[in-house]
Amino acid sequence: MSQDRLQELRSQVDVINLQILELLNKRASIVTDIGKVQTELGTSFYDPAREAFMLHNLEKNNKGPFSNETIKALFREIFRASMALEEQQAKAKILVQRKSPDQRTVITLPNGAVIGDGSFTVITGPCAVESYEQMDETAAALAQRGIKIIRGMAYKPRTSPYEFQGLGEQGLQIARQVADKYGMVITSEIMDQSQIMMFMDYVDIFWVGARNMQNSFLLKSLGKINKPVILKRGLSATLEEFLYSAEYIVSSGNPNVILIERGIRTFEKWTRNTLDIGGVAVLKLESHLPVVVDISHSAGRRDIAKPLARVAKASGADGLMVEVHPNPPVALSDAKQQLTIPEFHALMDEIADRETAF
């Protein structure tokens, strides 16, 4: 009985839906015409006074059950949709959104390294460039395991102005020299758009840190260069915000963006951050961009590096990022989380043992 009644009511809704659909489209056509007239008249398309009048009129005629607030909210959506029909259509096509299950952004680097093709890439190196010797010793070990992408961090964003801020351009020179020696490409963090041209001389992959994830000026500028960009998720950025930050770069012209999940800030204290592995799975579902898991900053402790490396691989991510240092206890930053070289080898063994593709 109730089931029949439900069916009947639903049919009524279906009819009304189509009536509303028709009116919305009719309205959109007229508004398009209005836009043309306004262009002739040279007046602005956006007219707050006109909107206020229409809202007032609706309020006056609203007999419920929807409240005036709801009606106004719905019409505000309609106004917005109508006003920017073209823009709206563009919006429906967010560039970083995956359109089909097998759409992938595959990035090929100058030394032939490929990321995003279904293989599992390890990006590694010390937290910061400290000296030629330190970089060389690290790179020699990495080269043994076929690592193709090395961290060459020369500018370190630090909480306090009194902490080590990186070696600057000199650090980039060291990184370049060492990378060339071992046939590697460099990724290095850029702090400000004014550095872009200088970085172009040294760096193969631009790295945008968590603190700069929503620096839209920097993101738009990186959309204009022809080198790939690694974008780290902000400390407390939602996945939606993260993808929109990538969209700033891609919509400015640079399709080669790699996303890094590096843990989010929570109340938990036994790990430095909380690795959002569910977020990685969602990113792979929603976007065609490569996703890399940072197992160093998310944990902040090296004693769980092995299980996290296995987890990264199992999650369907395109790679992992881990910090390695020849002598972590004397490192100028992140001493607690960088792996020693023997620990790095053990980690590589751990993930090599597993089958590759998911």
Add this chain to the structure above:
Amino acid sequence: MSQDRLQELRSQVDVINLQILELLNKRASIVTDIGKVQTELGTSFYDPAREAFMLHNLEKNNKGPFSNETIKALFREIFRASMALEEQQAKAKILVQRKSPDQRTVITLPNGAVIGDGSFTVITGPCAVESYEQMDETAAALAQRGIKIIRGMAYKPRTSPYEFQGLGEQGLQIARQVADKYGMVITSEIMDQSQIMMFMDYVDIFWVGARNMQNSFLLKSLGKINKPVILKRGLSATLEEFLYSAEYIVSSGNPNVILIERGIRTFEKWTRNTLDIGGVAVLKLESHLPVVVDISHSAGRRDIAKPLARVAKASGADGLMVEVHPNPPVALSDAKQQLTIPEFHALMDEIADRETAF
């Protein structure tokens, strides 16, 4: 010429607006009926399969100029508004929900103390009952400032099983003796429903701690007694969950519930928790129950007790809760946050200086 044309097109839009308005409201009425049928059938309002069907149908019939994406976005807003309407109507039956701006739950205690009538009540006492002397010394000081409600905590929920767990029933006896001596009422934390009858012999206001906020068995049982209940917000409970927990008690028959905001768990480390003062304002707006601000557990440090006491009063809350101990450094729990007796007097001076009602 163009101006005339503009005017004409705008009139057409105005007509369509009103047609859409009418259809939206007609649709809302039917959806309300559907909600009633669903309530009878015991099924959820939210039905993703049905939504998917409707969206698909719209898409199939859409001839533009709005894109399918836009149409679906607009209808998703309409669905949301319709569902909100149903929820709003369901919410209208929530007992703890404020129905009119001046609706208030006013609670009168055996010793004449009143809470919720617009006055500002201070609930205080030590974190835990430790001895007769400690309670007596504290109560004597509180009596000087006209305090009517004293903490008499005899069961302490502790993180570790090896920490001090309270004096148990003996603690309740001490609290009762001291409270009677000074004409005060006692509030004491109940840990389990099996204690209710024993507590009835000693306690005037039952206290449900943060860890038990969603212990629905305990809440329902407390709905069956004739003494008021203080309900603390859980560590990470949303305001909605908090009000629903109160609803468990009230819908079981006990209307006298006092809400305590005691800070929520966040990443910030300089305070023990983050006092959600905006939440207090929202609770006062959404519910008619009295709301008390716990300035001890939210801060975890006594050096900001004065500003937080002023804040509690300014927020529109019905009172504040603060811990006071004759000798905090040797306290068996919460040593860092309990006020000394002189600090308590200073705090009372601080809020006495301010005008009362907001």
Add this chain to the structure above:
Amino acid sequence: MSQDRLQELRSQVDVINLQILELLNKRASIVTDIGKVQTELGTSFYDPAREAFMLHNLEKNNKGPFSNETIKALFREIFRASMALEEQQAKAKILVQRKSPDQRTVITLPNGAVIGDGSFTVITGPCAVESYEQMDETAAALAQRGIKIIRGMAYKPRTSPYEFQGLGEQGLQIARQVADKYGMVITSEIMDQSQIMMFMDYVDIFWVGARNMQNSFLLKSLGKINKPVILKRGLSATLEEFLYSAEYIVSSGNPNVILIERGIRTFEKWTRNTLDIGGVAVLKLESHLPVVVDISHSAGRRDIAKPLARVAKASGADGLMVEVHPNPPVALSDAKQQLTIPEFHALMDEIADRETAF
């Protein structure tokens, strides 16, 4: 030069450390003697006035550089350590703490199912028992894949008192009947200690939900029974709090506790909770108890079940928990996250493909 000076200063510290060590132990011996005298005198061991005197005396004699606050804090630690030397020694031996890398709690169930021995166990079944047919249809499918432990949830802790609260004892009867038919054991959520004896008649593994994780009365009571307990991590419980909750059970006499990580509450909205996979790795390191990953509540969406199942296995966890329902859209709770039976089969294929042990 500075390096030499550093070495010299460190040697001085080493000498002082040993002097302090000797004095601490000498002090502890005397305090032990004091304890004996107090036992003779029949006075309480804990003497706040004496502590206050000692602290005052230290303050009077403190010439820095340590502040009075620091000195008092350090001596409070010394008092505490001295006062409960035996208790302290007990505390140093937290029972759930792993003492050696290969220490494991292995739990064998009546039907021969084993958890914690290095194998990977899948615990599954619907969110709630809704009817005999629903349980039977589910169990039949599970039996095909060799599942040995089924969810038989008859009491549902819900946010609102107006939501479906479970079938109660009737649900347990259904679950028992179905489990017996397929040779499975049942796990079911207990809400209150008053239910324990009744549950003993139906249930093989007691389940403590996230909302009850710090219900110490319930935990202590579950320490007195001879059936295993599954303990879920609270919504915002730290790992430390989680292990201490397990300790409440184990220290009360029941060693068979299984930990479930079910996601923590964060700001992220695209998943229901944030699965703390780093926390799982840390729990396996710190404790010998089995750890299971709940991939349903942590995600709140079934479309990432496959990668999360792989992740659970890769993390080194002892198993995973996933909800399965013959017809999720009509489920009385958690409609969005329960797998259909075909999805369940696909999930089992996914993890069967992978090698087993980590």
Add this chain to the structure above:
Amino acid sequence: MSQDRLQELRSQVDVINLQILELLNKRASIVTDIGKVQTELGTSFYDPAREAFMLHNLEKNNKGPFSNETIKALFREIFRASMALEEQQAKAKILVQRKSPDQRTVITLPNGAVIGDGSFTVITGPCAVESYEQMDETAAALAQRGIKIIRGMAYKPRTSPYEFQGLGEQGLQIARQVADKYGMVITSEIMDQSQIMMFMDYVDIFWVGARNMQNSFLLKSLGKINKPVILKRGLSATLEEFLYSAEYIVSSGNPNVILIERGIRTFEKWTRNTLDIGGVAVLKLESHLPVVVDISHSAGRRDIAKPLARVAKASGADGLMVEVHPNPPVALSDAKQQLTIPEFHALMDEIADRETAF
């Protein structure tokens, strides 16, 4: 007899207490020297390897009765205290740290407005500059209530690249024109250091948004200009990180920084963010910089603006920030949280009614 013995033993303890006291302080002095050497060497205070060595040495030499676990726990406390001492001394050099209870940074603006002198300043204006008319209408209303500082936001940091990004330099021109007409000063958000010189032509107070709080390049550059800077707390920045970001500006040469607490990101959904009013109290305690409370972004809803304005004043903050728009429903951003002009007047009445200084 036993009483005498007790007395004797206690005297022995008193003597040992003072010996330990002396050794602790001697140890602390040496550790301070070590800290200085480490500062010369540029190494971190925290040295886990050294701690491990010391603990091992103590363990080796411990003859009881304290267990190794207790000894290590006590020494870990001593290590922590010693490190805190070093940090405290390092902190004494932090420029933004309050050195005495009455130290205040007082900022005087070109139009005579003063902030930080104990008065309560209201900073207001629309979320964004949309047109001359909108700014003029708003400013006329603000002028009636003596407002001296107006928001003139021309660059809007937005989550999506497809949202309204502000009018740009044209917006600054409008803001300048309107501010001059009413004798107000302008504050406007700067997005990138490349804009600084252009902004100098229009803006009186530079505004650094939450997303740029840790953009150290921008902060250092703003340390070199002679106009005040408003610094907003990041979405999930700790108070410590917030003060260090201010330190970047102040240590670069610009002492005139105003801190804005704007709510932090939590799980709560009924407010847009969680206003950290305890954090405001802590900031006033720890720093001499003026602190302003943003009651718009913290709440995200205008219906609790009045209680939050009272709370801001009661907290001891130096002012509040609130968004006002002539017609919020058609605003191009933040439609839900901006006050109408009549609501703004009601808010001013609300806080005018209260006494001023705390």
